[in-house]
Each structure stands twice: as structure tokens, then as C-alpha cells.
Amino acid sequence: MDLDITGAKILISKPEWGGFMLTETVVVTWGVMLVLILGAWFLTRNLEVHPTKNRQIVAEMIVGAFDNLVGTNMGAKYVSTWYLPFIGALFCLSLGCSLSSLIGCYAPTSDLSTVLAWALLVFALITYNKIRSGGILGYLKSYTDPIPVMTPFNIIGEIATPVSMAFRHFGNIASGSVITALIYGGLSALSGLVLGLLPGALGETLSNIPIFAAGIPAVLSLYFDFFSSFLQAFIFCMLTMMYVSSAAGDGAQ
Amino acid sequence: METSILAKAIVCGCSALGAGVAMIGGLGPGIGEGYAVGKALESMARQPEMKGTLTTTMLMGCAVAETTGLYSLIIALILLFVNPFTGLF
Numbered sequence: 001m002d003l004d005i006t007g008a009k010i011l012i013s014k015p016e017w018g019g020f021m022l023t024e025t026v027v028v029t030w031g032v033m034l035v036l037i038l039g040a041w042f043l044t045r046n047l048e049v050h051p052t053k054n055r056q057i058v059a060e061m062i063v064g065a066f067d068n069l070v071g072t073n074m075g076a077k078y079v080s081t082w083y084l085p086f087i088g089a090l091f092c093l094s095l096g097c098s099l100s101s102l103i104g105c106y107a108p109t110s111d112l113s114t115v116l117a118w119a120l121l122v123f124a125l126i127t128y129n130k131i132r133s134g135g136i137l138g139y140l141k142s143y144t145d146p147i148p149v150m151t152p153f154n155i156i157g158e159i160a161t162p163v164s165m166a167f168r169h170f171g172n173i174a175s176g177s178v179i180t181a182l183i184y185g186g187l188s189a190l191s192g193l194v195l196g197l198l199p200g201a202l203g204e205t206l207s208n209i210p211i212f213a214a215g216i217p218a219v220l221s222l223y224f225d226f227f228s229s230f231l232q233a234f235i236f237c238m239l240t241m242m243y244v245s246s247a248a249g250d251g252a253q
Numbered sequence: 254m255e256t257s258i259l260a261k262a263i264v265c266g267c268s269a270l271g272a273g274v275a276m277i278g279g280l281g282p283g284i285g286e287g288y289a290v291g292k293a294l295e296s297m298a299r300q301p302e303m304k305g306t307l308t309t310t311m312l313m314g315c316a317v318a319e320t321t322g323l324y325s326l327i328i329a330l331i332l333l334f335v336n337p338f339t340g341l342f
Contacts, residue, residue, distance in 0.1 A: 005334050164320050171323030172316075178330060235316045 005178055008111045025111040032096040032108070036089075066091070073241040075250045083244070090118065091237045098173050098229030102221070109232075110174040112166065119162035119169075122240045126161070129247040165239055169232050176224035180217055187213035264338050272332040278325030286315045 012022040043059040051057050066088040071079045078084070094109060101107035108114045131139045143154045188210035195206040293311040297304055331337065 005330075167327065168316065168320045168323060171327055172319075175323070175326050175330070231312060231316060235313060238313060239317075 005181055008106055023111070024106045025108045025114060028100055028105045029097060029108045029114065031105070032093065032100055036092055036096055063088075069237070070241065073238060074245040077250075078245070083241075087237050087241060090240065091233050094118075094169070094233035094236055095229055098232065099225065101173075101177055102225050107173060107177060109169060110177050112170045112174075115169045116162075116166040118236070119166035122165065122243065123162040125240075126243050126247045129244055133247070133249045161243065165236060169236055172228050172232050176228050180221060180224055183217050183220060184210075184213055187216065261339060265336075268332045268336060268338055272329040275325045275329040275332070279322050282319045282322035285318045289314050289318065 008023040008025045010021050010023050011027065012020075014020045043055055043062075045055070046053075047056055047059075051060065066084060067079055070084050070087055074083065097108040097114065099107075101110070127139075130142070134142065143151050143158075145154070191210045191212035192208070195209075195211065196204070198206060289311060293307050297307050
């Protein structure tokens with residue numbers, strides 16, 4: 001089995017610049033960003049008050065869906081803040097990064113660095129909102145609720161929030177790509193074994209073509225790539241919205 | 254530093270054993286999520302017009318409950334493919 005399950009490939013490595021490394025993750029993220037920016041520019045060209053083109057109706061559908069999502073989960077007063085484009089961008093970026101494994105690229109979200117960065121960003125937002133709604137003393141005092149003995153457990157619970165968000169997203173997408181690689185490798189080896197039993201030169205040539213590896217991984221990638229990417233992007237955004245709105249003291253309506 | 258074949262074999266074997274034992278943790282999310290889906294189906298049978306909300310909330314709960322199963326999968330993958338203990342001595 002010629003399997004290669006490793007992390008992201010390092011493309012450029014310059015230790016003389018202080019350990020600068022350019023990995024596949026960053027390059028594919030640039031590609032996804034380019035696609036999203038071009039898509040957004042294309043969808044919002046020549047907007048009219050009463051839409052006549054399909055392009056504008058699609059754009060309005062997308063914005064309306066995120067409006068609904070933020071309004072239901074964070075509260076109506078957050079819809080006019082910058083949280084709406086933030087959640088929309090996070091969702092689209094996560095979805096684009098996870099789906100890029102369908103065209104053969106290395107998915108950036110199967111690298112822990114990407115997802116951990118997003119989770120730390122959300123953690124910074126949560127802490128900022130907690131400090132803004134309770135003051136620094138109130139924030140520090142909330143670690144001693146309900147009794148001061150619980151302080152270490154509260155600290156662990158606080159750290160567990162971004163860590164679990166990151167690992168949930170990373171684990172789902174990375175394990176999907178590992179399982180797909182294993183299935184490809186297994187089916188190729190199986191077809192090589194079975195077709196090698198054919199007599200003579202026919203068996204030798206046919207055993208090098210992984211015939212069994214056609215079709216079955218595509219059906220499985222419906223779950224591992226499509227469903228999993230949508231679900232994980234959605235879960236990440238929902239958890240962000242829930243944590244931020246409860247940190248600001250509002251809660252979902 | 255020279256290490257014997259026996260030492261390396263023990264480390265590799267124990268890594269594989271550890272990976273297998275770690276995946277016993279896959280039991281938990283399976284049972285828990287099955288229970289959650291059962292409860293969601295009961296609620297859908299009682300109130301069919303809430304199907305959308307129930308499905309969304311059920312999927313969210315399943316994804317959160319899956320996290321500990323994923324932790325054990327990550328430990329197993331690290332032991333199998335990264336081999337952290339073979340380079341220690």
C-alpha cells in the first residue's frame with residue numbers, strides 16, 4: 001500500500017528569516033480567499049433596488065440566511081453590528097477550505113493551525129465581551145463562582161472552550177481525509193491482488209490499474225466531504241454566536 | 254545512541270496496542286448520539302410541525318457530543334502515523 005498520511009507539506013523554508021515556513025495550508029487558503037472575494041464581487045455588481053437579475057436574488061438569499069441565523073441565535077440587536085459579516089465570512093471560509101479537498105488540494109482545515117487560530121480569535125471575542133459587560137474585577141471574580149474552591153475547574157473550563165472548538169473541527173475534517181486515503185489505498189491494493197491472479201500478461205498489466213478504487217470513495221465522500229464540511233462550519237458558527245451572546249449577557253431569544 | 258532491535262520492537266508494538274485501546278473511546282459517542290436521535294424522533298412524532306428546529310438542534314447536539322470520540326481518534330492517529338515514541342531514545 002503506498003499510503004502517505006502526513007501533515008501539510010512545507011513549500012518554502014527559510015531559517016535565516018527567523019524560521020519562516022510557507023506551507024500548503026497557507027497557499028490553499030489564499031486560493032479559497034481569492035475564490036470568495038471574486039464570488040462576492042461578481043454577486044454584488046450593478047445592484048438595483050428591485051432585483052431583476054438572478055445574481056442579485058442569490059446574493060439577497062445568502063445575506064438573508066445569515067441575517068436570520070444571527071438574529072435567531074444572538075438576538076436582533078446584533079444583526080446591524082459587524083458580527084453579521086464576521087459570522088458570514090467565518091462560515092464561508094470554513095466551508096470553502098473544507099470543500100477544497102474535493103478538487104484534490106490539501107484542505108487547510110485538516111491542519112490544526114488554521115482552526116486553532118480561528119478558535120483563539122473567538123476566545124478573544126468572548127473574553128472581551130465578558131470584560132466589557134462585567135468589568136475586569138467582575139471577570140476575575142466570575143472564576144470563583146459559586147465557591148472559591150472551584151477556581152481551577154473554572155479555569156480549565158474556560159481553556160477548554162477554544163480547545164474543544166478547534167479539535168472538533170480539525171478532528172472531523174482530518175479524520176475524513178485520513179479515512180478516504182485509507183479507503184483509496186485499500187481498494188487499490190485489493191484490485192492489484194485480485195487482478196494479479198489472472199494468468200499471464202493480462203494479469204500483470206491489469207493489476208497495476210486500481211479498478212476497484214473507482215466509484216466507492218465518491219459515494220463515501222458525500223458524507224465525509226460534503227455533509228461533514230457543512231455541519232462543522234455550521235457548528236463552529238453556532239458555538240461562536242452562542243458563546244459571544246452569553247458572554248455579553250444577552251442569551252438567545 | 255545505539256538501541257537494540259528488541260527495544261524498538263517493544264516501542265512500536267506498544268504504540269499499536271495503545272492506538273487500539275484508545276479507540277475503545279468510540280463507544281461513548283455512538284451510544285450517546287443514538288439516544289439523542291431516539292429522543293428527537295419521539296419529539297418529531299409528537300409534534301411534526303417542529304421538524305426543522307428539531308433536526309437542526311439534534312445535529313448540533315450530536316456534533317458537540319462527538320468531541321470526546323474525536324479526542325481518542327486523534328490519539329490513535331498520532332500513535333500510528335507520527336510515532337512519537339520511536340524517536341525518544
